[in-house]
């Protein structure tokens with residue numbers, strides 16, 4: 001009886017471990033409740049400047065100056081730091097980024113004790129400025145400008 005129970009529960013554990021992200025071991029998702037938390041710190045010049053200073057001090061070694069994941073320490077890591085300039089970063093809510101910065105995931109450290117909540121929101125505001133707009137948006141903007149120029153002639 002006990003044996004059957006054990007066998008059944010280990011199957012359960014195994015299927016949980018694979019879970020909904022089977023085959024996507026690389027994914028790192030913040031829990032839904034965390035993604036819904038709004039950023040209490042306005043993304044103004046002041047908080048972005050403060051966030052930049054924090055980034056330069058705590059994050060640049062791995063994520064690099066432009067957030068591309070190519071900081072000087074990146075080569076020594078077992079996992080490449082995320083490219084924070086990628087357009088897909090826009091799909092992550094501020095709450096999701098905050099949660100990742102708070103908790104970390106090896107080799108990225110947890111910043112829960114290293115930075116205050118306020119500082120972590122400030123750095124979220126700063127890393128938003130590193131993200132380049134998706135290519136489509138740039139193209140649309142360019143074609144609009146082209147049309148505008150054409151109209152002027």
Ligand code: HEC
Nearest residue numbers: 028058059062079080081082097100101105107108109123
């Ligand atoms: C020791 C190197 C290191 C440091 C320092 C570091 N990171 Fe990371 N960071 C990583 C790595 C590696 C990953 C990818 C982790 C993974 O996918 O498992 C990552 C992932 C992230 C992500 C998740 C991006 C995504 O695609 O979901 C964010 C956001 C992030 N880092 C922000 C920061 C910020 C902000 C700081 C500074 C406060 C920082 N990191 C400091 C190495 C580092």
